[in-house]
Amino acid sequence: xxxxxxxxxxxxxxxxxxxxxxxxxxxxxxxxxxxxxxxxxxxxxxxxxxxxxxxxxxxxxxxxxxxxxxxxxxxxxxxxxxxxxxxxxxxxxxxxxxxxxxxxxxxxxxxxxxxxxxxxxxxxxxxxxxxxxxxxxxxxxxxxxxxxxxxxxxxxxxxxxxxxxxxxxxxxxxxxxxxxxxxxxxxxxxxxxxxxxxxxxxxxxxxxxxxxxxxxxxxxxxxxxxxxxxxxxxxxxxxxxxxxxxxxxxxxxxxxxxxxxxxxxxxxxxxxxxxxxxxxxxxxxxxxxxxxxxxxxxxxxxxxxxxxxxxxxxxxxxxxx
Numbered sequence: 447x448x449x450x451x452x453x454x455x456x457x458x459x460x461x462x463x464x465x466x467x468x469x470x471x472x473x474x475x476x477x478x479x480x481x482x483x484x485x486x487x488x489x490x491x492x493x494x495x496x497x498x499x500x501x502x503x504x505x506x507x508x509x510x511x512x513x514x515x516x517x518x519x520x521x522x523x524x525x526x527x528x529x530x531x532x533x534x535x536x537x538x539x540x541x542x543x544x545x546x547x548x549x550x551x552x553x554x555x556x557x558x559x560x561x562x563x564x565x566x567x568x569x570x571x572x573x574x575x576x577x578x579x580x581x582x583x584x585x586x587x588x589x590x591x592x593x594x595x596x597x598x599x600x601x602x603x604x605x606x607x608x609x610x611x612x613x614x615x616x617x618x619x620x621x622x623x624x625x626x627x628x629x630x631x632x633x634x635x636x637x638x639x640x641x642x643x644x645x646x647x648x649x650x651x652x653x654x655x656x657x658x659x660x661x662x663x664x665x666x667x668x669x670x671x672x673x674x675x676x677x678x679x680x681x682x683x684x685x686x687x688x689x690x691x692x693x694x695x696x697x698x699x700x701x702x703x704x705x706x707x708x709x710x711x712x713x714x715x716x717x718x719x720x721x722x723x724x725x726x727x728x729x730x731x732x733x734x735x736x737x738x739x740x741x742x743x744x745x746x747x748x749x750x751x752x753x754x755x756x757x758x759x760x761x762x763x764x765x766x767x
Contacts, residue, residue, distance in 0.1 A: 448534070449561045452758050453485040453554035454749060455545035456585060457612070457713040457720045459672070460680025466631055471581070471597040477604070477675065478546075478585045478592040480754045481720075482746040483614060486536040487514070487551055489558030494530035501535040505542075505620075513552035513579050518559050520575045525565050533558075542620035544714030546582050553586035557758065573601075582714075589758070590751030606750040607672045611729035613707065613721045615698045616742045621688055621716040629687040672748065673708050673722060684715045695719065701741060705732035 456478045464473030497515050499508040510516065514533045522531070533555050539547035553576065560566045567575070569587075576583040581598035591604040689696040695712065698719045702710035706728055707721025723729040729745040736743035749757065 448488040448490040448532075449558040450761070451487045451489070451554040451558045451561075453487050453539075453547070453550040454480050454586070454589070454754060454757065455483045455539050455547060455550060455614075456480050456582070457545065457614075457718075457748075458682060458711070459591075459675055460711075461682040461684060461714065463627075463630055463683040465634060466627075467597075472627060472630075473596065474581075474594060474598045476594045476598065477680075478582070478594050478601075479607075479672075480586075480589045480592075480749045481545075481612060481614070482749055482757070483539060483545070483744060484757070485538050485547060485551055485554070487554035487558055488534040488536070489518075489555055489562050490532045490534075491529045491559075491562040492532065495528070496530050498530070498532045499535065500532065501537060503535075503537040503541065506535060506537060513548045513583065514555035517552040517556050517575060517579045517583070520578065521556055521559055521567060524567055524571055524575065525560075525563060527563050527565065529563075531559060531562075540616045540620075540718060542622065543616055543718040544621065544712065544716045545614070545718050546586070546714065549580045549583040550586045552576070552579050552583050554758070588751065589754030590749065603751065606752070607675075607748065608670060609750060609753070610670055610672045610748045611723045611726045612746055612748060613702060613705070613723065613729050613733045613736065614713075614744050614746060615702060615719045615721075615736060616744075617692075617694050617698055617717050617719075618742070619692055619694065619717045621692065621695075623715040626684055626688055626715040629691070630683065633687055670724075682712045682714075685712050688712060688716050692717065698741065701736060701739065702732070705735050707732065 459477040459479050461476040466472055497518055499512050499515055518531050539545050573584050577599040584599050584601045585592045588601055588603050591607050593602040593604055695716055699710045702721035710721040713720055733743040733745040
């Protein structure tokens, strides 16, 4: 019997890139936010050995390079478990879209495996395995609003923000994250080191200080604290190198802003873009308008940590927008 797990996407609320480290990675600073769009992962266990990956999308690898394969292989060893694992991936999220689809798939496969085996890894072991598979994999073991540091694998849960309506635009292009980082390194060589890490750090510090004082949530406050965060001056550094290479992505951001987004940005290294809206109705209207203009657009909502886990594990979660 297969175990089905929802694999939710994320967006990046600001992303600052540091210089390349000696280990080849870059220091990053970002706020991850999970959203309601998702893939479906089905995990089943049978007698035998090995890991089988099944996906109808030809762009998804089905060998040992797949994040689901790697995390399940490591988890089977850690749990000292035996059996043949079959993982079916139903893709609804774009490949190379900057929404963390592959990383979210990996965590969903891990959770499905644990349910199928009726065994669970200790939380620190889960995080260790996740960080070895990919830089943004650990965030999906937390969900909700998450501060990411280091190469993105150092994750810290932040106070839940109110659900916020958003629209995701997914242009028909794929952006290679390694190539985007390489272009960033070239840009730094030409322009000199960036102080954006410091700028974003200051903006986040000011916002967090206010958030944890309880001020953004006091009764009668009209402003959504999530919108306050993005107005603290945060930006996605990848836009500087991705937009010149893919002008349609820059146009997609402008289209979201023209459709009424209070804030619009590239997510991760792209190609997905998102816009935050004042209400669900505004987001639905904007998505419809964008689709008429030829954009692939979906309205959704940000997920609190509780909603993330309810949707991930519950068979009854509707996710109606």
